[in-house]
Amino acid sequence: MNRKIVGVVDYGLGNHASVRDTFKSLDYRCIISSDPEFLSGCDLILLPGVGAFPAAMSAMRDRGLISFLCTQARSGQPIVGLCLGMQLLAESSLEHGLTEGLGLIPGQVIPLEPDHWHIGWNTIEVINQDKLLLPSHGESVYFNHSYVFAAPEEYQIATAQLKESFPVAVRLGNIVGLQFHPEKSQLTGRAILKNLVDGLTDA
Amino acid sequence: MLKKRLIGVVTVRQGLAVQSFGYSRYLPLGSPELVIENLDRWGADEILVQCIDRSVQKLGPDFSLLKRVGDLGLSTPLIYGGGIRHTDDAVKVISLGADRILIDSILWDSQPMIEAISRELGVQAVIANMPVHIKLGQIYWRNYRSSEEVLLNINTAQQLPIEWISEILLTDWRHEGFSKGFDRRIPLVFPIIKNPFILFGGLSEYDQYTDVLSIPNVVGVGIGNFLSYKEHAIQNIKDKITAISLRTAHYTAE
Numbered sequence: 001m002n003r004k005i006v007g008v009v010d011y012g013l014g015n016h017a018s019v020r021d022t023f024k025s026l027d028y029r030c031i032i033s034s035d036p037e038f039l040s041g042c043d044l045i046l047l048p049g050v051g052a053f054p055a056a057m058s059a060m061r062d063r064g065l066i067s068f069l070c071t072q073a074r075s076g077q078p079i080v081g082l083c084l085g086m087q088l089l090a091e092s093s094l095e096h097g098l099t100e101g102l103g104l105i106p107g108q109v110i111p112l113e114p115d116h117w118h119i120g121w122n123t124i125e126v127i128n129q130d131k132l133l134l135p136s137h138g139e140s141v142y143f144n145h146s147y148v149f150a151a152p153e154e155y156q157i158a159t160a161q162l163k164e165s166f167p168v169a170v171r172l173g174n175i176v177g178l179q180f181h182p183e184k185s186q187l188t189g190r191a192i193l194k195n196l197v198d199g200l201t202d203a
Numbered sequence: 204m205l206k207k208r209l210i211g212v213v214t215v216r217q218g219l220a221v222q223s224f225g226y227s228r229y230l231p232l233g234s235p236e237l238v239i240e241n242l243d244r245w246g247a248d249e250i251l252v253q254c255i256d257r258s259v260q261k262l263g264p265d266f267s268l269l270k271r272v273g274d275l276g277l278s279t280p281l282i283y284g285g286g287i288r289h290t291d292d293a294v295k296v297i298s299l300g301a302d303r304i305l306i307d308s309i310l311w312d313s314q315p316m317i318e319a320i321s322r323e324l325g326v327q328a329v330i331a332n333m334p335v336h337i338k339l340g341q342i343y344w345r346n347y348r349s350s351e352e353v354l355l356n357i358n359t360a361q362q363l364p365i366e367w368i369s370e371i372l373l374t375d376w377r378h379e380g381f382s383k384g385f386d387r388r389i390p391l392v393f394p395i396i397k398n399p400f401i402l403f404g405g406l407s408e409y410d411q412y413t414d415v416l417s418i419p420n421v422v423g424v425g426i427g428n429f430l431s432y433k434e435h436a437i438q439n440i441k442d443k444i445t446a447i448s449l450r451t452a453h454y455t456a457e
Contacts (some may be wrong), residue, residue, distance in 0.1 A: 013323075017300045021276030037435070050297050052325045084325070094323060117327050117369050121206045121248055124387045140206060140450045142280050144302060146327045146369070162205060171442060184280040184302060188244065 004092070004201055005029045007042030011059040014048040015183070019082070022183040026194050031096045043201045045069070045077060048183075049084025053093040053109060053147070056084055057101065066102060072149035073104045077176040086170065086177030087149050094198075095147050103171045104157040107151030115162040118143045121166055122160045124168055124180070130157035132176065133169060136192050142186040143168070149177060204275055206450045207416045208249055208423030209437055211242035211430055212403060215254040215268065215285070222428045226255065226334075226347065232431060236271055242379060242430070243279045246435040246452055246455065250281050251372075253332075253339050257286025259348050264292050266299060273300030275392035284332060293320045296454040297328070304374040305372060311346050314364045321367040330401070331368045334376035335389055345376060360394040370422065375404030380428045382407040390418050401425055409443045416447045 006023045008016055008030060016032045018132055022116075023030040023046075031038055039045055049056060060066050073079055081089045090101040093109035101109070120194075126137040143160070151170045158169035168179040176196060182189035214223045220232040232238060235252065242250045252272065255263045264286040272281065283296050284305025293304050297416040304324070308314050310331055321329050324371055325331040335355070344359075353359060365371075373393060378384030384405025393400070403425030404414050415421055430436040438452035 013294065013297075013298055015302060016302060017273040017298070018277070021273070022278065025276055025278075050324065050328060051294075052301060052322055055323050066422075069247075076240065093326075116397075118205070119209050119327055119369060123204060144280070145325050146325060181280065181302065184278060187280045 003027060003029045004043040004197060005041070005203065006044050006046055006132070006197065007039040008032045008046045009039065009065060010034045010046055011065060012061055013051040014050055014057055015050045015057050018183050019046060019048045022190065026197075028197060034063045039068070040072060040077070043078070044197055045072060045079045047079065047085030047088055049082060049086070049088065051084050052085065053087055053095040053101070054097065054099045057099055058116075060088070062162060069102055070104065073175055074075060075185055076174055079104065079176070080196055080200070081177040082183070083179060083181055086179050087147060089170070089175060089177045090149050091153070104175050105151055105155055105170050107149055107155065107170070107176065109147045110150050112146055112148045112166070117146045118160070118162060123146040124158045124160055126158045128157055130171060132171070132196055133158050133192065135195060136188060139188045141167065141180040141182065141192070143180045143190055144200060145179060149179065162171060178187060180184065205246070205447055206448050207421070209247060209402060209438065209440060209449065210249045210251050210282075210423050210425045211247035212251045212253065212425040212427035212432050213238050213242070214427055215252060215265070216256050216418045218265070218268070222380060222431055223255070226376055226379060231383055235268060236275060239272055239277070240275055242437070243275070243277045244322060245435050245436050248423070248450055249278055250277070250279050252281065252283050252285075253305060254285025263288060264296050266295065269299040269301065278451055282330060289316055290319050292322050292391045293324055297324060305332050307334075308348065310363070317364045318367045326367060327369045329368045330370045330372055332372045332374060334374045335393070336375060336377045337386055337388050337392065340392075342389065342394070347376070355394055357394050363395070365395055365398055370399045370401055371395065372401045372403055372425065375402075377404035379403070381405045382429070383411060385411060385415070390415065390421055396420060403427070409440065412440060413444050413446050416444070
């Protein structure tokens with residue numbers, strides 16, 4: 001049986017090693033690359049992310065990855081963004097000034113107010129009956145961010161609660177963004193990643 | 204609801220995990236990887252690895268250790284501190300598998316560098332370690348390399364680049380490693396209130412954890428020595444602390 005291949009986009013920032021190890025533990029093949037030829041041959045493209053939005057977009061631009069990712073999204077290749085990788089899917093971000101994003105899902109990344117940070121383990125509420133995440137409704141996952149992807153409601157598939165509720169997962173067709181770190185959310189996170197990869201690639 | 208965190212602290216000196224007592228006396232525990240792997244299996248909410256001799260000896264971060272830890276395939280968030288000098292160090296630490304960094308020496312040496320690091324990694328990834336103790340009702344911040352101390356009050360605290368850090372690790376360095384040692388006045392008199400606190404140093408008992416975690420601005424506690432030589436210590440603590448919202452104790456036998 002052919003193992004599914006997850007292509008992790010290497011744009012010079014991010015926790016690639018953690019992501020790779022998690023997918024390998026789930027018995028997927030995983031490559032880390034910035035080469036469009038390699039990435040386009042994968043079953044799913046994964047945008048990881050630990051860092052700030054402008055630095056990440058600049059690094060992707062330097063590597064010629066922006067137009068490639070937009071083309072792959074239009075072709076229907078599944079793309080999943082994690083944490084900063086989710087925010088990069090947005091049209092723009094206000095982190096350290098206004099920066100244009102990939103624009104794959106409508107919405108803007110804005111400061112998380114009034115809380116400033118969302119760090120630690122929080123429960124997610126799955127909305128719009130999204131089948132990919134529904135098994136994980138009410139589970140605790142690990143967050144580490146200070147900006148939030150303010151996507152229109154129709155693209156939100158999960159929220160979390162601080163003083164106010166805000167989106168923590170978004171989806172437009174085969175493009176999914178998760179604000180949390182499933183790769184660092186222990187057994188819960190692994191189950192989420194498996195559902196995502198299988199759900200998006202078996203469709 | 205956001206949970207408060209139990210953070211397993213692994214202190215590394217000369218490449219070995221150690222039990223530390225007031226950062227002045229040490230007992231070797233062995234391979235840091237083994238201690239870290241146990242914390243991962245036991246379901247710690249975060250793991251903090253602090254290499255305490257890297258800045259003193261100007262060695263930079265322990266990339267070799269980070270590589271070995273990265274190869275463990277941890278599923279628990281990892282914080283790394285020790286020897287981080289500049290943005291390139293910080294980015295490499297993250298690329299090797301850490302999720303957040305702990306800075307200490309840079310707070311004394313180059314506050315603009317903290318802004319530069321935060322612009323690269325995001326503020327949420329940067330934690331400041333501040334070794335402190337209370338003397339005559341006032342709180343003092345210690346430069347552990349020079350052993351100098353600075354009185355922390357509203358005026359001196361305003362000079363810190365708090366907008367470029369997320370959480371502050373308040374380390375009761377004098378009582379670190381000593382059972383029931385933590386001075387609970389520390390989070391109450393610390394002059395910065397904008398940033399959440401993680402407390403560390405001499406927190407060993409269930410009632411202590413419950414007590415300090417009930418302080419609103421305290422988001423987590425670091426536990427070091429008191430996890431050593433115990434099986435599943437994290438789950439045991441979580442099972443006992445029922446008055447605080449903690450993540451359910453998980454255990455993986457992988």
